[in-house]
Amino acid sequence: MVPLSYYLVLSGILFACGVIGFLIKRNIITIFMSIELMLNGVNLSFVAFAAHWQRLSGQIFVFFVMVVAAAEAAVGLGIIIAVFRTRETLNVDQVNLLKL
Amino acid sequence: MLHLILFLIFGSICVAGAVNLLVQRHPISSALSLVVVMASLAVEYLLLGAEFVAAVQVIIYAGAVMVLFVFVIMLLNAGAEERTQGSRVALLLGVPGVLVGGVLVAWVLLRQSGTQPVALGALPGYPKIIGNLIFHDFLLPFEVTSILILIAIMGAVVLAGQPATQSQPGEER
Numbered sequence: 001m002v003p004l005s006y007y008l009v010l011s012g013i014l015f016a017c018g019v020i021g022f023l024i025k026r027n028i029i030t031i032f033m034s035i036e037l038m039l040n041g042v043n044l045s046f047v048a049f050a051a052h053w054q055r056l057s058g059q060i061f062v063f064f065v066m067v068v069a070a071a072e073a074a075v076g077l078g079i080i081i082a083v084f085r086t087r088e089t090l091n092v093d094q095v096n097l098l099k100l
Numbered sequence: 101m102l103h104l105i106l107f108l109i110f111g112s113i114c115v116a117g118a119v120n121l122l123v124q125r126h127p128i129s130s131a132l133s134l135v136v137v138m139a140s141l142a143v144e145y146l147l148l149g150a151e152f153v154a155a156v157q158v159i160i161y162a163g164a165v166m167v168l169f170v171f172v173i174m175l176l177n178a179g180a181e182e183r184t185q186g187s188r189v190a191l192l193l194g195v196p197g198v199l200v201g202g203v204l205v206a207w208v209l210l211r212q213s214g215t216q217p218v219a220l221g222a223l224p225g226y227p228k229i230i231g232n233l234i235f236h237d238f239l240l241p242f243e244v245t246s247i248l249i250l251i252a253i254m255g256a257v258v259l260a261g262q263p264a265t266q267s268q269p270g271e272e273r
Binding site for chain 2: 016025033063067074
């Protein structure tokens with residue numbers, strides 16, 4: 001028997017790691033992976049609350065979050081490839097202008 | 101008791117993977133530690149009785165999405181990232197801020213734990229029940245996600261495909 005708060009604390013730690021990675025990382029792909037980490041942290045709290053309140057809707061929501069994350073990964077990696085093709089770099093500090 | 105031990109083991113693996121993602125310089129190492137995080141999260145879902153979600157987590161996240169990431173990293177031949185000098189104020193204010201915020205949130209959550217503990221297998225998330233819910237109560241969102249996926253596929257093909265042909269110099273507007 002694990003208290004609900006343990007799951008929420010774990011979820012919060014994962015989300016915080018995602019936020020920190022989003023802020024301190026300079027590689028655009030790693031920033032993207034930090035976003036995935038944040039989504040995973042939120043998913044864990046969804047499942048924990050679903051188990052806590054005995055409602056399966058939380059697990060359905062996790063399914064939808066996963067679908068959106070997959071769509072986001074596909075489009076985002078397409079954007080990364082397009083950026084790399086024009087700038088020849090993955091460092092976000094050097095991609096600070098909309099204009100080429 | 102066994103439940104708590106399993107939770108602690110896989111929770112610490114999960115946190116270790118997340119911290120390793122932040123520490124590693126090379127994107128491929130970060131991607132592999134993210135796979136570790138996702139696999140141990142699948143075990144946490146199993147502990148909560150969410151069998152379908154755990155299977156989908158391994159198949160879609162650790163399988164499909166991470167393969168996409170690793171593929172792009174190798175395609176772009178991404179090397180180790182170069183460190184940039186962050187501002188000193190951010191370091192001085194950020195680290196204590198994160199610590200204070202984290203401790204505060206954990207303290208509030210742990211203090212409010214008059215709630216019932218989550219029992220092992222209390223809520224069975226069989227694929228059959230999940231499927232019934234998706235195709236009855238959540239049919240409209242499900243169809244909308246299929247349209248979203250379709251748009252995402254087209255967007256990815258357009259973005260990552262061949263660049264648009266430049267307009268010819270002598271072409272009339």
